[in-house]
Amino acid sequence: MIAPHLALALVRLCFDAAAITAFGVSGFIACIAPKRLGQAIAASSNFLIVAASSVAVISTVAWLPIEAAVIGDSWQSALDRGTLSVILYDTAIGKAWLVRLVLSLLLTAALPWRSASMVRLALSGFLLASLALTGHANMDEGTRGVFHILNDALHVLAGGAWLGSLLALPGCLARLGDPAFCAEAKTALRRFSSAGHLAVALVIVTGIANTVLVLQHLPTDFTSTYQMLLVTKIACVAGMTGLAVINRYIFVPRMPRQSDRAIIQIRNGTYAELALGAGVLALVAFLGILDPA
Amino acid sequence: MEEGAFLKFNLVVKAHGVPRLAGRFSGPADGLGEGSPPMKTTTCTLALLSCLLFDGSASAHAHLRAEDPAAGGTVTAAPAALSLTFSEGLEIKLSGVTLKGADGNAVSTGAPSLSPGDDKLMTVPITGQLGTGVYKVDWHALAKDGHTTHGTYQFTVGH
Numbered sequence: 001m002i003a004p005h006l007a008l009a010l011v012r013l014c015f016d017a018a019a020i021t022a023f024g025v026s027g028f029i030a031c032i033a034p035k036r037l038g039q040a041i042a043a044s045s046n047f048l049i050v051a052a053s054s055v056a057v058i059s060t061v062a063w064l065p066i067e068a069a070v071i072g073d074s075w076q077s078a079l080d081r082g083t084l085s086v087i088l089y090d091t092a093i094g095k096a097w098l099v100r101l102v103l104s105l106l107l108t109a110a111l112p113w114r115s116a117s118m119v120r121l122a123l124s125g126f127l128l129a130s131l132a133l134t135g136h137a138n139m140d141e142g143t144r145g146v147f148h149i150l151n152d153a154l155h156v157l158a159g160g161a162w163l164g165s166l167l168a169l170p171g172c173l174a175r176l177g178d179p180a181f182c183a184e185a186k187t188a189l190r191r192f193s194s195a196g197h198l199a200v201a202l203v204i205v206t207g208i209a210n211t212v213l214v215l216q217h218l219p220t221d222f223t224s225t226y227q228m229l230l231v232t233k234i235a236c237v238a239g240m241t242g243l244a245v246i247n248r249y250i251f252v253p254r255m256p257r258q259s260d261r262a263i264i265q266i267r268n269g270t271y272a273e274l275a276l277g278a279g280v281l282a283l284v285a286f287l288g289i290l291d292p293a
Numbered sequence: 294m295e296e297g298a299f300l301k302f303n304l305v306v307k308a309h310g311v312p313r314l315a316g317r318f319s320g321p322a323d324g325l326g327e328g329s330p331p332m333k334t335t336t337c338t339l340a341l342l343s344c345l346l347f348d349g350s351a352s353a354h355a356h357l358r359a360e361d362p363a364a365g366g367t368v369t370a371a372p373a374a375l376s377l378t379f380s381e382g383l384e385i386k387l388s389g390v391t392l393k394g395a396d397g398n399a400v401s402t403g404a405p406s407l408s409p410g411d412d413k414l415m416t417v418p419i420t421g422q423l424g425t426g427v428y429k430v431d432w433h434a435l436a437k438d439g440h441t442t443h444g445t446y447q448f449t450v451g452h
Contacts, residue, residue: 071387071441083387090386093439289440291354 004069004078005289011059011066013285015100016131018055020281021048022107022124023157024164030117032165032191033172037184041171042114048167049120053111056104056127064088064097096133103127128160129153144213151209158202162240163277165192169270173263193248200241207237214292226290233283236276243273355381355388355413355436357444364446371423371450374416375402379434382412387435390417395427412437425451 002010025048029038042049068087069078077083088094107123110116132152172188175181211219211230219227219234247269254262361376362368375390385407392400403418415434428450433443 067439070439071435073441086386091384091435091439092437093384291440291442 004066004073004075007066008063008070009285009289011062012288013281014055015059015063016281016284017278018052018059019124019127019131020160020164021052021167022056022120022164023128023160024162024166025049025052025168026117026120026124027161028165028168028172028188028192030121032168032195033188034184037172037175037181037188038117039115040175040181041168042117044171045168046114050111052124053104053108056124057101057108060097060100060104063100064094067093067097092133096130099130099133100127103130124160125157128156131156148210148213151206151213154202155206155210158199158206159280162196162199162203163274163280165195166270166274166277170267173267173270176263177260189252193252196244196248200244203237204241207234226287226292229283229287229290233280233287236280236283240273240276240280243269243276247273354440354442355379355383355434356442357432357434357446358413360430360446362448364448367449367451369450369452372419374418375430377415377417377432379413379415379436381436381438383407383415384435384437385412385415388415388433390430390432392417392419392421393429393431394424395429400428423450 025045029042029045033041064084064087065078068080068083069075071077071087072080072083088097103123103126107120107127110119110123113119132149169192172185172192175185176189178185215227215230219230221227222231247266251262251265251269254265356379357377358380359378362372375392377390385405389405390402392402394400400419400421400423403420405415405417408414408416426449427447429445429447431443431445433441435441
């Protein structure tokens, strides 16, 4: 049996991935893609939305007993009614859990409405932001505490928008060659580029603020597992940013001349960015259970 | 602070240095066929990369910062309560202590409470009798973010 805190990291990873997928894909459909292209991408990426909504509910439900096992330091506590009810009614984690349960159930309830991307975007946005209610921005009090929570929420949303929308990008790229969608796909790429610059900048600025608030110094002590993983995460984000810049400023300008080849290069760059993004999520999940010493 | 100042300096230098480089990729060669992208944002992004040594979402654990009676200390009169100050706010319902004498027998204690206005200070009333001797405090704490910590310290009642 795996240790409860390891299970907590895994459930957190599943939850993050699900919320980010729902948020980014819905965001791309609702805000980036023009109407017809949005509908086409919504239809072809429906399996992603169904999977993300289901995983969001399952990982949320599993979260509470695993949290109880972590607190009781044994799997026996996972279903201990006393522990569960104290967590649920008397702690901040319990309140945040209830919020997440309601939001993820609503996300699943909205599945039959395939065109309700805006609703999904809002629900998954709140789901992502709710991470800031527990993950630790609560370490500070007063104005600084509120700023820390808002900053953390913004960091998660910007990062989620960036990573999640990359999942919808290949669907848009594939339609560049389709005369029926070519113009809309170009418009979508242009908007994606502008929104992408903003999201990346926000991720970096809020990330810096977060580190300053949490560690209060540079993560340069490699004897600390936390700081080592944090530096690894930063390296992954730097890699993703590099790939995004290469995609936008080297491959995109080649599109008018060597369309097919450039599109394949952009698609491969996107997949590489997604792979690094998956690494970031795994690191975040483990950073979440470590002591930031 | 020194490092912070360096990074700020670096940021300014990059912010001025990058546009010319980035500008080479914009203009007519822009593959999207329309207008150039918001270069200012790009510049900021690239500039910020230079100080990408930060970043992260983290979690805080409640560490014991101070205790009364002090760890390893000796008090002449038996204390009426134990006070433990932590680095983070606690969930009091899932935090607490067990107090044991040198013989390993537990001394009864009341329900732990947080001091009003300070969720980092836990007070546990001692309801049992404390004679002279060494006492061991086993504490466990649940921080507001769901992280648990625990530890042990001793104090002596006596001379």
